[in-house]
Amino acid sequence: MTTLASTRPGPAGPDPDTGQAGTVVRSSAFLRLLRNPLGIAAIAVLGAMVVLAVFAPVIAPFDQNYANIAKTLAAPDVVNLLGTDSAGRDIFSRIAFGAQLTLASALLCAAVAIAIGLPTGLIAGYYGGFFDSASNWVVSILMSLPGLIVLLTIRAAFGPSVWTAMIAFGILISPSYFRLTRSAVQSVRNELYVDAARVAGLSDASIIGRHVFSVVRAPIIIQTAAVCGIAIAIQSGLEFLGLGDPSQATWGVMLNDGFKNVYLAPTVLLWPALAMGLTIGALVLLGNAVRDALEDTDRVRGRRSGATTAATTAALGSATSAAMGSTSGADTAPHHAKARPVAKAAVPPVEDGTEHHLVKVTHLGIGYPQADGSIKKVVDDVSFHVDRGEVVGIVGESGSGKSQTAFSILGLLPDNARVVAGTVQFDGKYTVAPADDRVDEGRLRPLRGKRIAYIPQEPMSNLDPAFTIGYQLVTPMVRVLGITKAEAKARALKLLADVGIPHPERTFAAYPHEVSGGMAQRVLIAGAMSCEPDLIIADEPTTALDVTVQAEVLDLLRDLQSRLGMGMILVTHNFGVVADLCDRVVVMQNGRLVEEGPVRDILRSPREGYTQMLLASMLEGKEPMTTLGAQSSQKRAEKEAVR
Numbered sequence: 280m281t282t283l284a285s286t287r288p289g290p291a292g293p294d295p296d297t298g299q300a301g302t303v304v305r306s307s308a309f310l311r312l313l314r315n316p317l318g319i320a321a322i323a324v325l326g327a328m329v330v331l332a333v334f335a336p337v338i339a340p341f342d343q344n345y346a347n348i349a350k351t352l353a354a355p356d357v358v359n360l361l362g363t364d365s366a367g368r369d370i371f372s373r374i375a376f377g378a379q380l381t382l383a384s385a386l387l388c389a390a391v392a393i394a395i396g397l398p399t400g401l402i403a404g405y406y407g408g409f410f411d412s413a414s415n416w417v418v419s420i421l422m423s424l425p426g427l428i429v430l431l432t433i434r435a436a437f438g439p440s441v442w443t444a445m446i447a448f449g450i451l452i453s454p455s456y457f458r459l460t461r462s463a464v465q466s467v468r469n470e471l472y473v474d475a476a477r478v479a480g481l482s483d484a485s486i487i488g489r490h491v492f493s494v495v496r497a498p499i500i501i502q503t504a505a506v507c508g509i510a511i512a513i514q515s516g517l518e519f520l521g522l523g524d525p526s527q528a529t530w531g532v533m534l535n536d537g538f539k540n541v542y543l544a545p546t547v548l549l550w551p552a553l554a555m556g557l558t559i560g561a562l563v564l565l566g567n568a569v570r571d572a573l574e575d576t577d578r579v580r581g582r583r584s585g586a587t588t589a590a591t592t593a594a595l596g597s598a599t600s601a602a603m604g605s606t607s608g609a610d611t612a613p614h615h616a617k618a619r620p621v622a623k624a625a626v627p628p629v630e631d632g633t634e635h636h637l638v639k640v641t642h643l644g645i646g647y648p649q650a651d652g653s654i655k656k657v658v659d660d661v662s663f664h665v666d667r668g669e670v671v672g673i674v675g676e677s678g679s680g681k682s683q684t685a686f687s688i689l690g691l692l693p694d695n696a697r698v699v700a701g702t703v704q705f706d707g708k709y710t711v712a713p714a715d716d717r718v719d720e721g722r723l724r725p726l727r728g729k730r731i732a733y734i735p736q737e738p739m740s741n742l743d744p745a746f747t748i749g750y751q752l753v754t755p756m757v758r759v760l761g762i763t764k765a766e767a768k769a770r771a772l773k774l775l776a777d778v779g780i781p782h783p784e785r786t787f788a789a790y791p792h793e794v795s796g797g798m799a800q801r802v803l804i805a806g807a808m809s810c811e812p813d814l815i816i817a818d819e820p821t822t823a824l825d826v827t828v829q830a831e832v833l834d835l836l837r838d839l840q841s842r843l844g845m846g847m848i849l850v851t852h853n854f855g856v857v858a859d860l861c862d863r864v865v866v867m868q869n870g871r872l873v874e875e876g877p878v879r880d881i882l883r884s885p886r887e888g889y890t891q892m893l894l895a896s897m898l899e900g901k902e903p904m905t906t907l908g909a910q911s912s913q914k915r916a917e918k919e920a921v922r
């Protein structure tokens with residue numbers, strides 16, 4: 280069951296800590312379920328059935344197969360509370376023992392279906408590619424099989440075992456879990472917070488386990504309630520047709536006996552039908568109540584609700600349709616050196632004689648294959664470098680290839696992107712080697728979140744709405760830096776204070792929707808700083824923020840960068856930000872490098888017409904750039920003083 284924090288009234292007015300106005304009331308999904316009368320009724324019925332099944336040997340007055348031939352089809356009395364069947368067996372005892380077998384076999388069916396459908400759906404949805412195509416083929420074949428005929432064939436081949444039948448039915452119904460999981464995963468796999476988790480250094484398994492699995496968890500619970508009900512109905516249907524094992528007391532076998540004697544003793548049919556009807560009805564109601572409880576919760580959670588709610592709503596439907604259809608930082612962070620020896624060994628060295636920079640991009644070309652077989656270049660022959668303690672701005676209009684260049688350093692290019700030329704080196708080692716046609720994820724993974732950090736453009740989209748801010752700061756630190764949770768929490772609180780958050784404890788416990796955009800960006804900056812990286816890549820870090828907050832965030836970045844002596848790549852379309860923060864600037868247009876040099880030189884005397892145009896558009900109606908030059912000198916003097 281998905282549970283959130285207990286009921287917690289939020290601030291009534293604007294929160295001085297979070298900057299967020301309004302009232303936030305959060306209550307647990309489980310409490311919501313308990314407030315729903317139908318939910319309580321369903322839980323009560325199912326609880327009674329489970330108690331009956333578990334304690335059958337104690338509760339039942341007779342053995343399930345004890346027959347009193349002298350008392351067949353007897354009416355209820357004090358000895359046989361629900362009467363006897365055609366063989367003189369006690370109906371109440373058989374209902375109780377039947378509950379054991381019926382419920383356990385339904386759970387077996389759901390377990391088999393989950394064991395097959397959930398992991399395959401997660402992998403197919405997250406990775407796509409060949410596995411996705413192949414598993415879709417298998418699923419289509421499974422769904423096209425006539426379920427009842429398959430079950431009859433299995434019964435003929437393996438005998439009337441209810442277990443075999445339910446394992447087979449579990450396999451037949453597993454496509455419903457596969458499809459549900461796959462579509463839910465596809466809806467979140469391109470979310471920015473999944474990219475952010477990747478950049479923070481989390482492995483694919485951790486990302487799937489935390490950010491992706493949390494989306495499918497609720498629909499899977501709902502689907503399982505529906506599948507159990509369907510399994511009971513199918514199993515009882517087979518037994519009702521006389522295809523069950525008559526030596527085992529199940530509700531289906533009892534239905535069969537009751538039907539044969541319906542005119543002589545109608546109650547013999549009534550009791551197992553009632554037990555079955557109540558159980559299936561309770562499972563359906565429980566599924567609906569869980570969905571309602573989670574939809575309320577999702578409304579509080581915000582953006583994530585789309586994926587979860589859609590998947591949640593799809594859960595019952597897909598289960599039913601499946602059944603119907605067929606059945607280094609050694610210099611700057613010495614205390615991390617121990618935690619990241621692998622990072623250094625994983626990247627191949629560059630050739631001798633190569634000039635050493637923190638980042639060196641050489642004649643880089645990035646392209647995307649087109650339908651006609653050609654490759655469209657979006658980055659073409661771009662070369663620049665970044666040294667420690669230096670801020671390099673990449674500036675250009677929208678679509679000029681700034682982000683693609685930054686992503687090729689981070690290893691965040693889409694799957695279909697191709698490196699068509701050039702290399703990238705990080706701290707003297709290739710991350711894109713001369714022969715590579717893709718950015719090698721394996722070489723970047725040990726560096727991201729340890730030596731290379733990323734500050735994204737849209738702070739809110741880069742935080743997972745399902746987890747608290749504290750959790751999202753602590754988890755990568757525990758995983759990537761190998762420190763304990765307590766150490767990570769202490770460090771997270773200090774980082775939150777360092778980035779200017781007034782009440783770190785409150786923000787640590789808050790969910791992303793409870794903080795303002797400016798606060799969220801500070802949280803992401805804190806996360807990026809947590810590993811004291813050698814290189815920070817900030818992709819338009821202030822674009823999504825309002826003007827006053829932009830200035831604060833830029834101040835913060837400038838302060839942290841000069842204090843920690845990191846290299847920084849700042850992607851921006853704003854020359855004002857470049858003038859304010861950068862030492863050198865790379866100007867890009869249509870994927871090509873137009874001009875590169877010290878900020879002061881480029882601002883004072885831009886050589887290229889495109890740079891002049893960009894500057895002119897920025898300075899329209901404003902003070903001339905002499906102020907910028909002075910500002911830049913002052914910044915440089917401050918930096919020198921710090922060093």
Ligand SMILES: Nc1ncnc2c1ncn2[C@@H]1O[C@H](COP(=O)(O)OP(=O)(O)OP(=O)(O)O)[C@@H](O)[C@H]1O
Pocket residue numbers: 647657675676677678679680681682683684693852
């Ligand atoms: N997945 C993709 N497939 C094909 N082309 C792409 C893909 N991603 C980006 N591009 C193209 O690459 C070019 C450069 O995009 P990029 O995102 O680097 O621009 P940008 O300068 O960062 O712009 P913005 O400031 O708007 O983010 C654009 O023409 C874009 O259409």
